Amino acid sequence: MPVMMYNTLTRKKEEFIPLEKDKVKMYVCGPTVYNYIHIGNARPAIVFDTVRRHLQYRGFDVKYVSNFTDVDDKLIRAANELGEEVPVIADRFINAYFEDTHALGCQKADVHPRVTENIELIIEFIEQLVEKGFAYESGGDVYYRTRQFDGYGKLSHQSIDELKVGARIGAGEKKDDALDFVLWKAAKEGEISWGSPWGEGRPGWHIECSAMARKYLGDSIDIHAGGQDLTFPHHENEIAQSEAVTGKPFARYWLHNGYINIDNEKMSKSLGNFVLVHDIIKEIDPQVLRFFMLSVHYRHPVNYNKELLDSSAAALGRLKIAYENLKHRKQSSTNLTNDDDQWLEKVNAHHDRFLAEMDDDFNTANAISVLFDLSKDANVYLLEQHTSVQVIDTFLSKYEDMFFVLGLTIQGEELLDEEIEDLIEQRNQARKDRNFTRADEIRDQLKELNIILEDTSQGIRWRRG
RNA sequence: GGCGGCAUAGCCAAGCGGUAAGGCCAAGGUCUGCAAAACCUUUACCACCGGUUCGAGUCCGGUUGCCGCCUCCA
Numbered sequence: 091m092p093v094m095m096y097n098t099l100t101r102k103k104e105e106f107i108p109l110e111k112d113k114v115k116m117y118v119c120g121p122t123v124y125n126y127i128h129i130g131n132a133r134p135a136i137v138f139d140t141v142r143r144h145l146q147y148r149g150f151d152v153k154y155v156s157n158f159t160d161v162d163d164k165l166i167r168a169a170n171e172l173g174e175e176v177p178v179i180a181d182r183f184i185n186a187y188f189e190d191t192h193a194l195g196c197q198k199a200d201v202h203p204r205v206t207e208n209i210e211l212i213i214e215f216i217e218q219l220v221e222k223g224f225a226y227e228s229g230g231d232v233y234y235r236t237r238q239f240d241g242y243g244k245l246s247h248q249s250i251d252e253l254k255v256g257a258r259i260g261a262g263e264k265k266d267d268a269l270d271f272v273l274w275k276a277a278k279e280g281e282i283s284w285g286s287p288w289g290e291g292r293p294g295w296h297i298e299c300s301a302m303a304r305k306y307l308g309d310s311i312d313i314h315a316g317g318q319d320l321t322f323p324h325h326e327n328e329i330a331q332s333e334a335v336t337g338k339p340f341a342r343y344w345l346h347n348g349y350i351n352i353d354n355e356k357m358s359k360s361l362g363n364f365v366l367v368h369d370i371i372k373e374i375d376p377q378v379l380r381f382f383m384l385s386v387h388y389r390h391p392v393n394y395n396k397e398l399l400d401s402s403a404a405a406l407g408r409l410k411i412a413y414e415n416l417k418h419r420k421q422s423s424t425n426l427t428n429d430d431d432q433w434l435e436k437v438n439a440h441h442d443r444f445l446a447e448m449d450d451d452f453n454t455a456n457a458i459s460v461l462f463d464l465s466k467d468a469n470v471y472l473l474e475q476h477t478s479v480q481v482i483d484t485f486l487s488k489y490e491d492m493f494f495v496l497g498l499t500i501q502g503e504e505l506l507d508e509e510i511e512d513l514i515e516q517r518n519q520a521r522k523d524r525n526f527t528r529a530d531e532i533r534d535q536l537k538e539l540n541i542i543l544e545d546t547s548q549g550i551r552w553r554r555g
Numbered sequence: 556g557g558c559g560g561c562a563u564a565g566c567c568a569a570g571c572g573g574u575a576a577g578g579c580c581a582a583g584g585u586c587u588g589c590a591a592a593a594c595c596u597u598u599a600c601c602a603c604c605g606g607u608u609c610g611a612g613u614c615c616g617g618u619u620g621c622c623g624c625c626u627c628c629a
Contacts, residue, residue: 101559103571121629130629163627246624252557253625295627317629322558324628348560349623356622357629385578386568391561391622398567401579405567408578411592447569455569459577469593473586526588533590544591551592 093148093449095141095313096389098321098344099245103451106343108312114145114152115307117341119299119316119324120202122159123183124168126368127190129379129394130317130350130357136380136497137347137388137452138315139196143495144448155306156199157299158184160206161292166281176282177206190367193376195497203302205293209284212293215301215335216273216286224334228264230276230289236269239330245344246322271327273297296327300340304332314341318389321346348391357394365394374399377498381406384454384496405462406498412465413489413500414553415472416482422548423477433471433481440464441488448495461492506552510541514550517543 093106108114118138121131145152159165160180169176188198205212216232219225224238236242242250253269272294277283283290303311309332316325325344332340349356352363370379382402386392440460447456468485471477493500506514517532533543537555544551 119629122627128629132629134629246558248558248625318560319624319628322624323626347629349629351622354621359628382567389560390568393567398579401567404580405578408592415592453569456576459569462577466594472592473594521588524588530589542591545587545589546592553592 091446091449093145094451095343095345096451097342098346099341101247104343106312108150109310109342112150114150114313115311116142116145116152116154116313116315117299117303117307117311118154118156118199118314119320120156120158121187122162122164123180123187124162124164125183126186126366128357128364128366129370130364132190132194132367132379133350133383133388133392134315134317134347135191135196136194136383138345139191140384140388140454140495140497141313141315141345141452142197143497144452147491147495148445148449153201153307154197154199155201155203155303157302158187158202158204159295159298160184160204161282162205162295169282180204180206186368190371193371194367194380195377195499197497201306203306205298205302208298208302208305209293211305212297212301213274213284213286215297215304215331216293218335219273219331222334224330225273226266227288228266230291231264231272232274232288232294233265233270234273234327234330235266236271236330237267239334241333242269242330243326245326245329248322271296271323273331296324297331299324300328300331300335303328303340304336309336309338309340311341313343313345315345315347318346318348347388351391351393353395354393374403378403378406380497381458385458387455388452409461409465410500411553412468413486415551416468416485416489418546418551419472419477419548420479420482420486423479423482426478426480427476429474430478430481433467434484436467437464437481437484437488440467441491444492444495454496457492457496461489464489464492501554504554506541510536510539514543514552518550521545 094103095106096103116138118134121127127135142152142154158180161176165176165179168179172179216225219234220227220232223235225232225234237250243253250269273296274286274288275291275294276288277290277292281292283292303314314325314328321344329340351357352365355363357364367379378399382399383392385402385405440463444457444460447453447460464485471481471485490500513532513536517529520526520528520532536543540555542553542555544553
């Protein structure tokens with residue numbers, strides 16, 4: 091089964107064929123680190139982490155690169171406001187980024203390059219553009235001569251003349267053409283800067299990705315991804331820069347995730363309705379946020395509010411309980427029984443369907459629905475008089491595989507401390523004595539401690555509430 | 556003006572020509588000492604109007620309403 095993915099470049103769902111067999115070179119545009127990430131930043135992190143996981147599960151060796159923009163106007167402004175140096179702020183929020191995305195179940199990239207660590211590289215890249223006639227210096231700035239690049243607009247499917255209409259006039263008097271964009275910005279007084287053939291300054295925004303993707307992944311890469319708002323101009327400009335220099339196709343597959351709205355409104359600073367991951371995961375399990383994001387197809391917009399999160403929490407909880415109940419039942423299971431073949435078949439069928447859904451443009455919404463089907467079958471299976479270790483193990487391992495692909499974790503075995511073990515024992519005795527008042531008392535007491543007890547015909551079962 | 560997306564049950568959300576997956580919530584039932592967990596049952600004229608087709612949420616045309624990009628933005 092081939093992996094199919096929607097390619098913004100062709101506007102079609104295409105079979106994924108990497109440049110090099112079984113290897114994937116993947117670049118995902120990372121954040122500008124001037125603040126904690128908000129849930130809008132979290133979406134691409136989660137979505138493309140899931141893409142990566144699925145490709146890994148499908149046997150690809152994925153090299154995943156995601157950058158940090160650690161110098162730009164927003165950082166300089168933040169530095170001025172806080173009275174701190176740009177690198178200090180950048181470091182702080184890079185660390186916070188790792189903390190937050192780790193909590194959300196995102197694997198670290200193989201490389202997280204930073205702009206400030208690649209200034210030389212970027213300057214060389216710009217020099218090549220100048221040499222080839224695609225860029226020109228103007229008053230200490232360097233601009234990309236957009237009209238020089240034939241394919242400009244191929245990603246966003248705009249003709250250059252249509253873009254011209256929308257382009258803001260007067261945005262840069264130093265430009266030859268309104269559509270030209272900056273590669274190198276001359277430093278203003280007191281701004282953080284680096285020396286260059288054009289004087290003190292710093293890189294423009296788009297150039298970093300071209301330079302760093304090339305350095306870590308090569309002239310041509312398989313997948314380039316980011317939020318859909320990056321399609322134009324950021325990714326369009328990247329293509330213009332990279333292909334002008336190398337003469338080769340930059341990225342074969344362009345993936346873009348949809349936006350997040352808050353209570354049906356666009357999340358924005360001016361509306362004051364943006365939600366920081368750092369804050370929200372103090373209130374809710376970060377896994378729930380991830381699950382919530384994955385319950386909508388990645389290219390569709392997702393609306394965010396607390397009620398929807400609660401609904402996701404309940405849904406995810408059900409999946410986890412089913413898994414835990416399987417584990418509990420394993421202890422009292424025996425060897426294979428007659429009916430087992432059909433159960434094994436069912437479990438494997440679910441697993442196959444899960445992968446098929448993921449293969450189909452990473453349809454996590456449908457993949458999750460398979461998880462519910464699996465859980466349903468697990469629960470029905472647990473209704474049987476006799477269960478076998480083999481079937482339970484198959485359920486469990488498929489569960490774990492699917493959770494891995496989605497980047498969700500299921501807690502492992504936990505031990506209870508002696509005091510609680512003792513209380514459970516006391517309650518068992520009380521129940522045997524038919525002293526239900528005492529039994530309920532203990533159950534309530536444990537509930538206070540966040541331990542939920544469930545009586546089953548295979549003995550007591552507990553879980554964290 | 557250009558490019559694009561969306562409109563499916565109280566809520567969320569799949570669906571890509573063959574008479575509507577899944578989840579949350581709700582109601583009834585079963586199981587249970589009581590719970591919990593779970594299982595069973597119940598809940599959709601797919602925005603509107605035309606068209607193509609034996610057959611259309613699903614394709615085509617139009618209407619209405621929302622939204623995104625075209626400017627820093629995930």
